[in-house]
Structure formats: structure tokens, C-alpha cells
Amino acid sequence: MDKYITSKSPRVRSETASTSMDRSNEVSKCPNDLGMLTTFPAQPQTGIQFPKNSSGRKFSPMWYARFPWLEYSVERDAAFCYACRHFVPDSSFNYDNFAVKGYNGWKRALGDKNKGLELHSHAASHIDAMSKWEERKRRTSSRSTVKELVSNNVYERRHYYVRAIAEVIYFLAVNELSFRGDYDKIAHSESGILPICLVLWHRGTNIYRI
Incomplete structure (x- = not known):
């Protein structure tokens, strides 16, 4: 009758747990x-x-x-x-x-x-x-590819913003324009030229034509 014990039997669960423990012990001996x-x-x-x-x-x-x-x-x-x-x-x-x-x-x-x-x-x-x-190798390869793509994207974004700031600062310095005004809000009329130039640069506007 033991051969037909159902999966809900406490004995089967006990034997399963024992098997897993035995396996862990054996693998540790490798x-x-x-x-x-x-x-x-x-x-x-x-x-x-x-x-x-x-x-x-x-x-x-x-x-x-x-x-x-x-x-x-x-x-x-x-x-x-x-x-x-x-x-x-x-x-x-x-x-x-x-x-x-x-x-x-x-x-x-x-x-x-x-x-x-x-x-x-x-x-x-x-x-x-x-x-x-x-399957594990495929997943590992996919994670590596995604990580590489994310890293490249982050690098490109950082390069984009650094370039934007550098070009705007150069533009303001050459034209002897003030970097900021009396207000920090970009939409304010006295916020200065720097934030406005950054917005225009981000939108693809050639600031040298302003």
C-alpha cells in the first residue's frame, strides 16, 4: 500500500523533505x-x-x-x-x-x-x-544586453546634457551675457538668459541665431 500513498500524506512530505536534505548534504561533498x-x-x-x-x-x-x-x-x-x-x-x-x-x-x-x-x-x-x-544562459545573456543598452543610454544622456551646458555657457561668455537673473523660474521674464538658452538648446534651436 505504501506504493500508492497520495501526495498529501505526511509520510510523503517527510520523505520529500528528507530527500532534499540528503541531496544538499551529498552536493556539499562534491x-x-x-x-x-x-x-x-x-x-x-x-x-x-x-x-x-x-x-x-x-x-x-x-x-x-x-x-x-x-x-x-x-x-x-x-x-x-x-x-x-x-x-x-x-x-x-x-x-x-x-x-x-x-x-x-x-x-x-x-x-x-x-x-x-x-x-x-x-x-x-x-x-x-x-x-x-x-535557459539560464539565455536569460543571463539577455540581462547583460539590457544592462549594456541602459548603460549606453545613460552615457549618451549625460553626454547630451554636458554638451548642452558647455555650449550655452560658451555662448553667454562670448556675448558677455549674464548667466542668471533675479528669479529662478524659467518662465519669469527676469529669470536670466542661461535657463532660456538651455531650453532652446534642448528643443533643437540654434542659440547662435537668437
Whole structure:
């Protein structure tokens, strides 16, 4: 009967919370030399001595090109999946070697779709994690683009106003005109020439024709 316990069962909620806690504990045990969520997969290539295992096989950095999600931990001499470590759903988390413990069965890493890297790349939870990773990259790229556009717009506006003030001040100085009058309100007849010139400049009027 336990197999058919509904989602409202206290036992199921307890087991779900326990699973999430277990996952957090397992993930915290991952090596420290793997890629963080805000960076990229850890893919060391040069200056690394990849040790051979008992079968005389070792990790090959050439696998990165075929499996962009693949990352290697020098600390543990094991392969991990960047996407599954960060994006695999809790409900699908099954303590996969590529997400927590690390994989080092180099002899079976390639050549068989039912083993090693090929098997992992076709797993449903991995495909879902890859989709979430791609979505995050798109959103991050969009935010960067928007931020860049906003920054450029702010720069252009500041440049516009600085140029306006500089040209108006130059105009007033050359013509020996007073910068301000007795009133601060632009609409007042005795507000001075400076604010009036700024308004005209903003409207595209050539102040040298005044």
C-alpha cells in the first residue's frame, strides 16, 4: 500500500523533505575544484597529469568537445556533469555518479550508448537539466544586453546634457551675457538668459541665431 500513498500524506512530505536534505548534504561533498553556478564547467586541459586507473585508462580532455557539460575534478580524479549538479530537479535526483560522487570508469566512458558518458547524456533528468542550463544562459545573456543598452543610454544622456551646458555657457561668455537673473523660474521674464538658452538648446534651436 505504501506504493500508492497520495501526495498529501505526511509520510510523503517527510520523505520529500528528507530527500532534499540528503541531496544538499551529498552536493556539499562534491570537490571544490568544480565549476560554480555563476561560472562555467571546470575543464582543465593543459598542465594536468591525468592519472591512470587500475585498468590503465585515464580521463581525456578531448571529451570536452563532444560533451560540453562534462567537467573534471583534479582533486578527485573523476568526471562530473555541470548541468546535473546545478539544474537536475529534486524529484529526479538519484545520486547519479556524474552529479555527486564522480565518475571514473574510463574504460567504459565511450563506445557504448548504454554505458558511461553516452548513457548519461541520454538520461531524461540530464536532458531536463541541460534545458534549464540553456535557459539560464539565455536569460543571463539577455540581462547583460539590457544592462549594456541602459548603460549606453545613460552615457549618451549625460553626454547630451554636458554638451548642452558647455555650449550655452560658451555662448553667454562670448556675448558677455549674464548667466542668471533675479528669479529662478524659467518662465519669469527676469529669470536670466542661461535657463532660456538651455531650453532652446534642448528643443533643437540654434542659440547662435537668437
